[in-house]
Structure formats: structure tokens, C-alpha cells
Amino acid sequence: MDTDSVRWRLLAEGEDANMLTRAQVYSAQERAAAMLHGAEIIITPGERAGIEVADFGLGELEQTGLELIVYVNTDRYCAKELVLFPRQTCPEHRHPPRGSDPGKEETFRCRWGEVWLYVEGEPVLAPRARIPQGHEAYYTASSEIRLLPGEQHTIPPNTLHWFQAGDEGAVVSEFSSTSDDASDIFTDPRIIR
Amino acid sequence: MDTDSVRWRLLAEGEDANMLTRAQVYSAQERAAAMLHGAEIIITPGERAGIEVADFGLGELEQTGLELIVYVNTDRYCAKELVLFPRQTCPEHRHPPRGSDPGKEETFRCRWGEVWLYVEGEPVLAPRARIPQGHEAYYTASSEIRLLPGEQHTIPPNTLHWFQAGDEGAVVSEFSSTSDDASDIFTDPRIIR
Numbered sequence: 001m002d003t004d005s006v007r008w009r010l011l012a013e014g015e016d017a018n019m020l021t022r023a024q025v026y027s028a029q030e031r032a033a034a035m036l037h038g039a040e041i042i043i044t045p046g047e048r049a050g051i052e053v054a055d056f057g058l059g060e061l062e063q064t065g066l067e068l069i070v071y072v073n074t075d076r077y078c079a080k081e082l083v084l085f086p087r088q089t090c091p092e093h094r095h096p097p098r099g100s101d102p103g104k105e106e107t108f109r110c111r112w113g114e115v116w117l118y119v120e121g122e123p124v125l126a127p128r129a130r131i132p133q134g135h136e137a138y139y140t141a142s143s144e145i146r147l148l149p150g151e152q153h154t155i156p157p158n159t160l161h162w163f164q165a166g167d168e169g170a171v172v173s174e175f176s177s178t179s180d181d182a183s184d185i186f187t188d189p190r191i192i193r
Numbered sequence: 194m195d196t197d198s199v200r201w202r203l204l205a206e207g208e209d210a211n212m213l214t215r216a217q218v219y220s221a222q223e224r225a226a227a228m229l230h231g232a233e234i235i236i237t238p239g240e241r242a243g244i245e246v247a248d249f250g251l252g253e254l255e256q257t258g259l260e261l262i263v264y265v266n267t268d269r270y271c272a273k274e275l276v277l278f279p280r281q282t283c284p285e286h287r288h289p290p291r292g293s294d295p296g297k298e299e300t301f302r303c304r305w306g307e308v309w310l311y312v313e314g315e316p317v318l319a320p321r322a323r324i325p326q327g328h329e330a331y332y333t334a335s336s337e338i339r340l341l342p343g344e345q346h347t348i349p350p351n352t353l354h355w356f357q358a359g360d361e362g363a364v365v366s367e368f369s370s371t372s373d374d375a376s377d378i379f380t381d382p383r384i385i386r
Contacts, residue, residue, distance in 0.1 A: 040233030042342040072300045072347060072368055077270040079368035107265045149235040154265060175265055175272035
């Protein structure tokens with residue numbers, strides 16, 4: 001998962017009907033900060049003020065979205081803290097190869113709450129996540145992995161994946177190779193990046 | 194900081210007088226697990242049982258040592274949780290280039306407690322860490338950085354560094370490029386790796 005406050009249109013206001021307002025962004029930041037606090041994860045005031053709120057351009061943040069802090073992103077590795085509200089979904093995407101780089105490899109480690117993670121592979125018969133209504137065509141990866149606090153899973157490069165928090169939400173640490181959101185490919189063509 | 198349970202002689206017993214006994218290792222694991230619990234960092238039972246206890250072959254764990262869990266270490270990135278007992282010191286070392294790799298780059302993020310980190314650069318006049326007695330010759334990096342919870346610092350490759358916890362100890366997340374402890378170079382030639 002990669003974000004960019006400009007390309008994912010986080011803070012500018014009123015550009016079109018789908019755009020998050022400043023008030024919506026601020027409210028989501030407040031809520032994410034409270035969840036981090038509840039998970040005993042300490043952040044600086046600067047990190048608190050800069051929490052990224054990504055609605056992927058769909059204008060339905062509660063359903064499809066993600067809140068996050070990028071701790072570090074060098075040309076070699078990256079670490080982020082992700083916050084998902086209850087049942088909030090990070091939509092399906094993959095990190096393709098770029099030149100000599102095989103694509104971003106990433107590890108999700110659940111710190112608090114519950115995460116339903118889906119990757120390519122053997123499909124589960126009765127998935128526990130609820131695909132956002134009307135978006136079914138854009139969720140194809142259906143091999144299910146449940147992550148509880150302390151549990152983690154590594155996604156190989158160029159592998160379709162998506163995830164949704166359980167009923168209480170989730171806090172997830174992401175460890176990865178360098179992060180370049182410009183290269184992410186989403187299954188849903190409506191996603192603005 | 195890299196460890197290896199074999200080369201740093203963690204679990205084998207009685208090989209020589211300096212070797213940690215199984216009881217010492219178990220006790221340090223207990224203590225580290227309690228500190229992680231206190232910091233609200235959740236680990237799996239397997240991670241709990243496998244906490245690495247590194248005394249760097251010096252046989253004075255309370256003074257020079259480190260407890261850690263490697264969450265993930267791929268050929269691209271690595272993430273660890275480090276625990277330092279009160280005033281426990283990770284001795285000075287650097288991560289040199291290896292072939293086309295410029296050497297390990299790493300970010301320390303303090304999660305709990307206090308860390309005094311020293312890197313090459315402008316020396317501090319009155320350092321707040323206490324260099325382990327009799328080891329003064331092996332601590333040369335003297336540019337001081339204090340890390341409190343939520344604060345972090347990135348160490349470039351091939352840069353001498355060492356760190357010591359404050360009076361309460363510390364829990365530190367390490368994010369880095371791939372970790373290869375075989376390549377670490379310690380200033381103290383007595384350190385067995």
C-alpha cells in the first residue's frame with residue numbers, strides 16, 4: 001500500500017464532488033490518532049498532524065480508505081503504520097516491477113485489532129471480509145489470511161492483494177522495500193492515483 | 194545491529210567461562226518479554242520462545258548486550274524489535290559495503306523508554322551514556338542523539354554507531370535494508386561473532 005497526499009487527493013478541498021473536505025480529513029486524522037493511542041503506539045506531534053487520509057478518489061472513506069504514517073522511506077526500505085477503521089478496506093492492487101526492481105515486497109504485521117487479508121491463491125469458500133457493495137468486480141484475490149495482533153504476512157512483488165479490518169478496526173505495521181506509489185496498479189480503474 | 198544465535202553463542206551452554214548459561218538466557222528472555230508486554234507490543238508464543246539474547250561474547254550481558262526479535266529479514270528489507278535493559282549497551286560497530294551492496298542502512302525508532310545513540314560526527318562534550326568500564330577504547334563515535342518514544346534516527350551504511358538505554362531500559366523498532374550479521378565490524382576486537 002502506498003499513498004501520496006497529492007495524487008490521492010487528500011487535503012485539497014472542493015476540487016470535485018468526491019473530494020474529501022478538510023473537515024473530513026481532520027476528523028479521520030483524529031479518529032486514527034485515537035486508535036494509535038489506544039494501541040499504545042506513540043507518534044510525534046508532527047506525525048500526528050501529518051496523518052495521511054486516503055480515500056483512493058472514491059469518496060467513500062468509511063468503506064474504502066486508509067489512514068497512515070510513513071515513518072521512513074529510503075531508496076532501500078520503508079516502514080509505515082496503517083490504521084483501518086472498522087470494516088474499512090484497502091482496495092485490491094499490486095506493485096509491479098520497475099526496471100531492475102522486481103516490485104515492492106511488503107510485510108503486514110497486525111499490532112491491534114483484526115485484519116482480513118486476501119492474496120492470489122486458493123480461494124476461500126466463505127470470505128469473512130465484506131467486499132464493498134457495487135465493487136465486487138474489482139476484488140479478485142480470494143485466498144484469505146486472518147491477522148491478529150502479533151501475526152504477520154509477507155506479500156511477494158507483483159501479487160494482487162487487498163485487506164479489510166474487522167469489526168473493531170485495526171492497526172498494522174508495514175515493513176517493505178522502498179515504496180513508490182506511482183507504480184501501484186489498482187484493479188478498480190476508477191481509483192485516482 | 195545484527196545477531197545470530199550461533200555465532201553470538203546464545204543458547205549453547207558451558208562452552209567456555211564467558212558463555213551465557215541456559216538459565217541466564219531464559220531469565221533475559223523473561224525480562225525482555227515483560228518489557229515488551231509493558232510497552233504493549235504483542236508477540237506470538239513462537240516469537241516469545243525465540244527471543245535472541247546477545248552478549249557479544251563478552252560475558253557481561255547486563256552491561257553489554259541486547260535482546261531482540263527478528264520479525265522479517267528478506268533479501269531486501271528487515272524489521273526487528275530490540276529490547277535494552279536499563280543502561281544496557283549495544284557496542285560500537287558498522288555495516289560495511291558487501292559487493293554491490295553499500296552496506297546496511299537502518300532506522301531506530303524508540304517505542305518505549307529512552308535511548309542514547311552515538312554516531313560519527315561532532316562530539317558531545319558531556320555524553321549522557323556511560324561507556325562500559327574498561328571498554329573506553331572501543332567507543333569512538335561521540336555525536337549524541339537522544340531518542341524518546343516516537344522519535345527515530347537513520348544510520349547511513351558503513352557508519353560507526355553504538356547505543357545505550359536510559360535508566361528504565363528501552364524498546365526500539367529497527368527498520369533496515371537486509372540484515373547480514375556476518376558483515377558487521379565491531380570496534381572491540383574481543384567481540385566474538
